[in-house]
Amino acid sequence: MGDTPRLVASDIDGTLIRDDRTLSPRTADVLARLTVRGTPVVLVTGRPVRWLQMVYDQLTEPLPAVCANGAVVYDPVRDEVLRADPLAPQHLAEVARRLRAEVPDISFAVEVLDSREMRHEAHYPLRWDADHDRIRPVETPEELLSVPAVKLLARAGEQDPDTFVELIGAAVAGLAEATHSSYSGLVEISAAGVTKAAGLDWYCDRLGVAAADVLAFGDMPNDVPMLSWAGRGVAVANAHPAVLAVADEVIGANSEDGVAAYLEKIFGVD
Incomplete structure (x- = not known):
């Protein structure tokens, strides 16, 4: 990966939001600043679509999401599912x-x-x-x-x-x-074949972004495929041992705005 990633992907629970399910103002602000600068930010989560609104209510603007561990790619602006890959x-x-x-x-x-x-x-x-x-x-x-x-x-x-x-x-x-x-x-x-990595790969291909240019954050075993796939996979300090084992870097915990602090450093946003 070069110095500046072309796309940021983050898990939600245990990674981006705090343990009380709230998004800190600092995190919301840095995500908004990246979006304004033209860097796509994607939520990649095990959550279903119906659980996203409580996160969107805390953001300046809703962000696209890869949901259900990669099975659903969702556009919140149009309230449209761009892709679904279900079990028959x-x-x-x-x-x-x-x-x-x-x-x-x-x-x-x-x-x-x-x-x-x-x-x-x-x-x-x-x-x-x-x-x-x-x-x-x-x-x-x-x-x-x-x-x-x-x-x-x-x-x-x-x-x-x-x-x-x-x-x-x-x-x-x-x-x-x-x-x-x-x-x-x-x-x-x-x-079979449906993971966070597969769903994010589909979305990135749509944007013309290579895996090598993706910065991804996670904390639990369902994040392992995504962190292994991305050019830079980053674990929060509170992550599961399986995630810590594959991460390229480990940052501050979700309760300490670890993702926001790292993004501020990488992108020069403050």
Whole structure:
């Protein structure tokens, strides 16, 4: 990579925003300054589209996003999905079959309609967005798996996330991708070949930006493909060991405006 990256890509949770899910004024300001200068900034996240507004509300202008771990590329200005790469129903069914055989007490949810809606089995444990009007239970497993899904979510009680994702990944090898972005035991499953790196690569190709000219930030295992792909992959200090292991550099933690401080230094923005 040259001295000045041509595009900045950043994960959201645990990287760009603080642990209370707020974006610091300093971070919002530096992202706005880069955009005004003509440097594209892209959010690359495991979040679904429906979870982006709470971030956009804290930005000067909404930023394009690669969502659902690379399965959805979203233009917030037009509220338009530019690309979606979901698991087809037949693949969903096979993944679910393999995982139920491996983990009998597993429960599932799916992100559908380009991640604007989530459907879940009755016994799937919901978290902080349980009352969202786009989240609803299904009556049968067949209904859950009947439409294309940009992400299949799997839980099975309390699990060590790294051990659980390794188990899930082995079970779906060759059919789907498995990763995680939290410490709650949630495994996120995408179509084969779908990663943050793949989604960002598609978007960068659209802009004519090479991987070597991309500066990327992340903190969790779902960021590893993106940080490995980018010309410069940077981990925040609070990152998972797998991310620290592949990063070209390690910066301040998300709670310390690590990304903002680094961008100010690299781009001479203050």
